[in-house]
Amino acid sequence: MPLHVPPAPAPALRTVLTALSSPTAVREARTPSLLGAPGPLTPDLPLPVHVLDRVTAEGGTATRLAGWRFLIRSAERAVAAAETMLTPDGWAFSRFFEGPYIASTERALRQAETVPQPCQPRLLSVPGLYMLTLWLHGDVTADAATGRPAATDLLVPLAPAPPGIAAHRAYRVADLLPVLTLRVTPARLLRSTA
Template sequence: MPLHAHQAPAAALRSVLAALGSSTAPLRGTPAAEAHGGLRPEQPLPVYVLTGITGPGGPPSPRLTGWRFLLRGSDTAVGTAEAMLTADGWAFSHFGEGPYVRSTEVALRHADALPAPYRPRLLSVPELYMLTLWLHGDPAVDATDGTLSPEDLLVPLAPAPPGIAPHLPHRVDALLPLLTHRLVPAPLLHTPA
């Protein structure tokens, strides 16, 4: 079943296109960009940040912080461009490179082969230096709805924190307790004298 991608806000896409057209764009003119015949933004994903997962009050609620676009050359993604929400609307934030580019592409391809329909998103867990592909189980949900449903899938991207296998889908209700456990300090075995 194909993924049901969200459509990025027009202003977010315009800000990314303007940054790509700038003569000071960091990826422009690099060997990666030149080898792939220029770059174009594709596969927009809303980016949510999940903080305070060990806090009281039930499951945490991720907040939408931006839109990330894969920057594709002729045949592969070589970077990302991100727009963030400001008081004045959507504005270009930054370009990115590194292992999450390829990992996102791989995770999206695997997710597209799943039998159920999903809305793809990115979920960042800064406390663990972790980025996941969040597959929301309700294909009709709006991108501004940051509600984590227990049956949603989280696919950790590589590099994942130690002990968490990348590219394996986990239900939210199975992965969040594991993440919470990792963030809670272990009790002392004995008290210092």
């Protein structure tokens, strides 16, 4: 089933386009794949990046939107990514980067296209585990900038995943969240609601 990729905020996209058209921004990024990429570079597949700030003792979550990530394509393949962040003045370009999460994100998105139910792709970062997942949110009409993972949503850990958690395997939030809760330092992620 096709994914329902949410549109990125227009100002976020503009900041990426401006950075891509700036030789200084591309050169200072120290991202060799951008410097050596043939043809025009285009931002593609915008995904909101949410951060899992905490898990309550009852299993609830608190997430916040940290920015939008765009895969940067050269010809037919993604060669890097660009991130934007929300500042008090609006959306701002944050950085270009490359590494294993680029190919892993593409692979997870291809896998997600085979999921039978419609879903909205997002990224969910778990800083306490240095983990990034593709979050397949079941409500395709939801505002991509808000919300928290529902128990029936799917999380696909991107490679490299933490030891003991299989990358590119779809987990229901209800199944993976307890594992994450046990593995993250309690003071950083698990907080009592008392």
